[in-house]
Amino acid sequence: MTNLAAGAVSAADPTLASFSPLVWWIIAIKVVVIFLFLLLFQILMIWAERRVIGRMQNRPGPNRWGPFGLLQPVADALKLPLKEDIVPRQVDKLLFFLAPILSAVPALISFAIIPVGPEVSIFGVHTPLQLTDFPVAVLLVLAMSSIAVYGIVLAGWSSTGPYSLLGGLRSSAQVISYEIAMGLSFVAVFLYAGTLSTTGIVNAQAHGWYVWELLPSFLIYVLTMVGETNRLPFDLPEGEGELVGGYNTEFSSMRFVLFYLAEYVNMLTVSALATTLFLGGWRAPWPLSLWSGANSGWYPIIWFLIKVALFEFGFIWLRGSLPRVRYDQLMALGWKILIPVSIIWLLLIATVRAWRYDTHSTAVYVVGGVVLAIIIVIAVSWDIAAERRASRAAGAESAAQEAGPEPGTPAAAPRGGRVTYRVPPLDLPHYHGVGVTDPSRPVPPPAGAAVGAGDSNGTKEVTGA
């Protein structure tokens, strides 16, 4: 281990070549450790989630089994296999069997390319703390998250119940919509690192984490990772108020466990990927990175776990503080905000980057001009559209006031082909007790009016007296 300055790429940093020698027992150890880590971390995560949410809602949370209720998830895990495995009569048996497996297996595979630490020596063999890496490593995560969509779709489809079908459709539409923005936010990282291999990306962040240089990409990724994992506030596929359990309504016993496990493992994987791509992976944070030993040996596992835990806490925090969004708002955020913002941000950094490499090329100036022009055109057309929308809304409102509110009837379709519905305004004078009663009488208080209106029996006598 050379004594380079802290933060520089040292000899301990693994490269792609460190993964080519195959030592079978090293692979076996790593596979088993990763697998157990993925399963056991979820026990801790479920416990932490329930306790933290409990604390946020002023209640203790599970505290009976074991110290601080730590054994509660273990008790749940033991209880669920002892429950009846219900297979409803109408289901497609084969797909009903395959769906939970197709949902859990990709989640468990994705973690293979996450670098947890630099090269260490295990029983005399130098090996990186990462199962494997190859030139297109991040594509594996994207591919696995795409395969996991099959699990969701097939779960909804094979159950042949309305809740399951709608939940499966919603979930898959949401996951694929957010996958686009997620993929676009990765492009910026690949542009800066010049590689798709996770070790290469971590090595490229030796002098500065991408979270600062690529802050918009990071923010977009954080939003999309909540959407990808179907967590609150984007958990519409399992919105308990409307769809019971969504795509996993009909699943019970261990099949349900696999869906539940897949959700939590996915949370862990996207957090670990965020750490790898934007927070420098296993590299020590600033004050600690001054100590040259912080980025070698086994210590980096600690920094990695702390960063991952921060993201996981963020998931819990979001769940504790935000209500569920509406489905059209969710899709609008994904398609109308995240995608254009990430494309424009990508064009910007690509231009700036080309400027840096290729200062005197006229092509770069031309492209820079084009990109600026696109941004200005979009901004201006946005303004014009907003103005037009506001004037149209004002016109529709005045028309509605003349014709009286007719809920449900479509207004004249504008030229774009979009149909808008006339909705009665939420704030009418008679909601405040104005104009309903005889003006000669004193206006009754709103609460009394509401009770009187809701009471169908003898309302007139009571209010008229």
Added chain:
Amino acid sequence: MNSYVPILVLALLAVGFAVFSVVLGTLTGPKRWNRAKLQAYESGIEPTPQPPGGGRFPVKYYLTAMLFILFDIEIVFLYPWAVTFQKLGAFGLVEMVTFVVTVLIAYAYVWRRGGLEWD
């Protein structure tokens, strides 16, 4: 190819675990027959009859899936470009901006026609 072997090992372990769990669930749980339990769950009402071969769903989802394919392919083209960006220089930048602007025009068209609206 060597670096793909550990993925296969992990995949085998994961598949084994998943299949084992499902089979275990069918073996360890009780079996108590109940006609209502084996119907589709609809919060207690009589289940809606489903047409054979699966239920019908809004065509919006189909449109979303098609749009996803369009943009996903765009992203697939962006990755190799991002990796070789330094070597391609200004040429790569011009090419990619042309491509992205072309896709953006299609995107603006879809938006204008209401393809991104949910009601």
